[in-house]
Amino acid sequence: MSGLSSLLVPMEGEGDHSGWPPSAESFNSRPLFPELGPNFAWLNNHMAQAVIGALIVIGVWLWLARRHSVVPGKRQFFGEQAYNLVRNSVARDALGPDFRKYLPYLLALFSFILVNNLFGELFVFMFPTFSKIGYAYGLALCTFILYNAVGIKKWGFAHYMRKMTLPEGVPWPLWFLIIPLEFLSNFIVRPFTLALRLFANLFAGHLVVLVFVLGSTLLMSMSEPIGQFSVGLMKTAGAVGIVFSFAIFALELLIAFIQAYIFTVLTAQYVASSLAEDH
Amino acid sequence: MPDFGPLLPEHLSEIVVGIVLFLIIWFVLAKKVVPAFEQTYAERTAAIQGGMEKADKAKAEAEAARDEYQAQLATAREEAGRIREDAKAQGAAIIAEMRQQAQTESARLLANAQTQIAAERAQAMHELRTEVGGLATTLAGRIVGESLDDDERSRRTVDRFIDSLERTPVEKS
Numbered sequence: 461m462s463g464l465s466s467l468l469v470p471m472e473g474e475g476d477h478s479g480w481p482p483s484a485e486s487f488n489s490r491p492l493f494p495e496l497g498p499n500f501a502w503l504n505n506h507m508a509q510a511v512i513g514a515l516i517v518i519g520v521w522l523w524l525a526r527r528h529s530v531v532p533g534k535r536q537f538f539g540e541q542a543y544n545l546v547r548n549s550v551a552r553d554a555l556g557p558d559f560r561k562y563l564p565y566l567l568a569l570f571s572f573i574l575v576n577n578l579f580g581e582l583f584v585f586m587f588p589t590f591s592k593i594g595y596a597y598g599l600a601l602c603t604f605i606l607y608n609a610v611g612i613k614k615w616g617f618a619h620y621m622r623k624m625t626l627p628e629g630v631p632w633p634l635w636f637l638i639i640p641l642e643f644l645s646n647f648i649v650r651p652f653t654l655a656l657r658l659f660a661n662l663f664a665g666h667l668v669v670l671v672f673v674l675g676s677t678l679l680m681s682m683s684e685p686i687g688q689f690s691v692g693l694m695k696t697a698g699a700v701g702i703v704f705s706f707a708i709f710a711l712e713l714l715i716a717f718i719q720a721y722i723f724t725v726l727t728a729q730y731v732a733s734s735l736a737e738d739h
Numbered sequence: 740m741p742d743f744g745p746l747l748p749e750h751l752s753e754i755v756v757g758i759v760l761f762l763i764i765w766f767v768l769a770k771k772v773v774p775a776f777e778q779t780y781a782e783r784t785a786a787i788q789g790g791m792e793k794a795d796k797a798k799a800e801a802e803a804a805r806d807e808y809q810a811q812l813a814t815a816r817e818e819a820g821r822i823r824e825d826a827k828a829q830g831a832a833i834i835a836e837m838r839q840q841a842q843t844e845s846a847r848l849l850a851n852a853q854t855q856i857a858a859e860r861a862q863a864m865h866e867l868r869t870e871v872g873g874l875a876t877t878l879a880g881r882i883v884g885e886s887l888d889d890d891e892r893s894r895r896t897v898d899r900f901i902d903s904l905e906r907t908p909v910e911k912s
Contacts, residue, residue, distance in 0.1 A: 514763060
């Protein structure tokens with residue numbers, strides 16, 4: 461049983477782990493070179509797929525940006541559609557006329573997250589990189605630094621802190637309430653929700669996929685009845701579950717896109733709120 | 740410390756790797772990809788604007804040509820009208836002149852004719868006077884048998900006769 465399911469879902473945990481029921485441990489990384497010992501445990505399969513994802517993003521964008529002409533061909537047209545999604549409906553809408561400065565950041569963010577999310581459903585990995593929370597923390601940290609840096613650069617530290625913690629027109633007795641709340645909201649909650657939203661959606665989604673795929677496989681591999689459940693019933697349920705897992709995959713594809721989009725939109729919004737004249 | 744489970748990274752390297760990879764992508768996109776796309780868009784905008792400017796220019800040229808043509812047409816019409824007026828005036832002048840000439844000529848002819856007639860009349864009268872006098876004297880001499888060879892007397896007689904003749908219709912009228 462364990463042989464079959466680990467064949468279908470190769471990212472299953474260490475050798476002796478059965479893989480059922482799926483748990484947080486199903487998300488553990490495998491070192492690429494186990495013989496080097498725990499010091500090189502960071503050199504693992506998920507890091508490799510993150511690197512490959514980055515290479516794909518860079519390669520695809522460079523390919524799409526090559527040899528442009530005023531009247532686009534198919535390749536350039538596709539590139540422009542993808543580019544315009546971030547350029548016009550994310551960057552320009554949120555940031556106004558100065559959007560070009562932040563466009564590379566947003567484009568990199570969107571495409572890096574999207575490709576790694578799609579790894580959960582496609583390609584050889586079958587694992588979304590951002591269900592490892594470290595990667596999500598990393599990107600959230602970048603966004604946190606970005607929107608604070610541009611705010612401090614524009615307003616100066618004191619003015620920026622005042623702007624971000626004290627909305628205009630608040631009467632002074634409420635300051636004791638508002639200032640900690642705003643600080644919490646703008647400097648703690650923002651980056652953590654960014655990271656957690658991305659991580660949790662992909663983690664949960666992948667867990668559901670594991671449940672469907674592994675559970676169905678387990679049911680289909682049953683050879684003896686358990687209690688009142690006959691072998692035929694369990695095998696049928698397993699087959700239905702496999703079919704259902706395709707619906708789950710489709711849902712995960714949608715979520716992969718939506719989460720990449722949301723992360724990018726919120727980053728643009730945070731930058732815009734740091735630059736806004738009145739908060 | 741509570742167990743954060745999957746909320747803590749399995750390896751801290753995940754954060755570092757994520758950031759480094761992202762920064763590399765950011766760098767490449769900022770240096771290569773976004774400028775390429777933006778340049779294409781700028782060129783496209785310029786091309787469209789250039790095309791529109793060209794069209795505007797062509798339109799302005801067409802309008803200028805049309806205005807010029809219309810101006811020329813108006814000038815030509817005006818000139819044609821002027822020429823027609825001139826011709827009309829000239830025609831009238833010529834006709835008037837011709838009429839004048841004809842009148843003068845006719846007046847001259849008339850005067851000539853009258854003069855000639857008067858002269859011829861006078862001459863005829865003179866001739867008549869001599870001849871009629873002679874004839875009448877001869878005739879009268881023949882009838883009367885009186886020799887009227889005396890010229891002096893006979894001329895007086897004739898003259899007296901003619902005078903009386905001349906006087907008579909005047910008196911009658």
